[in-house]
Amino acid sequence: MLRRKARRGPGEDTAHGDPLDAAQERRVRAVLALGGVPQADLPDGVQQVRLRLLERAAKGDEAPRDVSAWAAVVASNLAMDWHRAKRRQERLGERLASLRQHEHPSGEDTSVLSLAVAQGLDDLPDAQRQVVVLRFYADLPVRSIAAELGVPEGTVKSRLHTAVRALRARLHEDEVV
Numbered sequence: 001m002l003r004r005k006a007r008r009g010p011g012e013d014t015a016h017g018d019p020l021d022a023a024q025e026r027r028v029r030a031v032l033a034l035g036g037v038p039q040a041d042l043p044d045g046v047q048q049v050r051l052r053l054l055e056r057a058a059k060g061d062e063a064p065r066d067v068s069a070w071a072a073v074v075a076s077n078l079a080m081d082w083h084r085a086k087r088r089q090e091r092l093g094e095r096l097a098s099l100r101q102h103e104h105p106s107g108e109d110t111s112v113l114s115l116a117v118a119q120g121l122d123d124l125p126d127a128q129r130q131v132v133v134l135r136f137y138a139d140l141p142v143r144s145i146a147a148e149l150g151v152p153e154g155t156v157k158s159r160l161h162t163a164v165r166a167l168r169a170r171l172h173e174d175e176v177v
Contacts, residue, residue, distance in 0.1 A: 019053040020046070024068045028075045035079025045082075049074050088139060120170040128163035131156050 020028065025046055032045040049071050057063065064070035121129050134145045135156075142160070146153040 019050055019057070019067070020071060024071050027068055028071050031072050031075035032079050035076060035082070037079050037082050041082065045075060045078050048078055092139065116171055117167065120167045123170065124163050124166060128159045128166070131159045132163045132167070135160055 028046050028049050029042050032042050033039070037045055052074055053063075053067070053071065121132065124132065130149070131145055134140045134148075135142065140148075142153050142156050146156045149156070
């Protein structure tokens with residue numbers, strides 16, 4: 001449980017353990033909306049703020065001195081994350097569109113290449129396959145992969161290098177590329 005209780009207005013129901021009171025929730029919604037998060041995504045944003053506050057309590061961290069201000073900062077960060085993800089999706093869409101404009105191999109050639117890549121991924125050790133998928137399919141930066149896996153960035157880079165080299169060798173060996 002939180003070591004400090006958030007200030008609640010008279011008549012607020014805290015029996016359900018909601019870490020945000022109604023005023024704090026309205027503030028979070030306003031920050032998210034002003035940050036450009038679409039109306040449909042606001043409930044998810046509010047839930048994320050609640051979750052982060054509950055995670056703090058579960059770890060035994062002291063409650064923020066001013067829960068309302070802390071929640072507003074978290075909401076602002078969530079809005080920035082939402083925009084980053086949106087830009088990343090737009091860039092991915094642009095890259096895919098530019099690929100469509102170039103000459104494509106025949107459907108059969110594409111199928112053979114896809115199959116060879118899939119088999120190459122299957123042949124990789126688990127740790128190498130994991131970083132390749134996270135880096136090239138999930139489009140995560142090396143720093144994020146390292147943080148999520150709990151390994152140094154150099155380890156991620158090394159695994160990527162080894163895996164890509166093995167995949168290239170496999171594709172040339174199969175005479176796919």
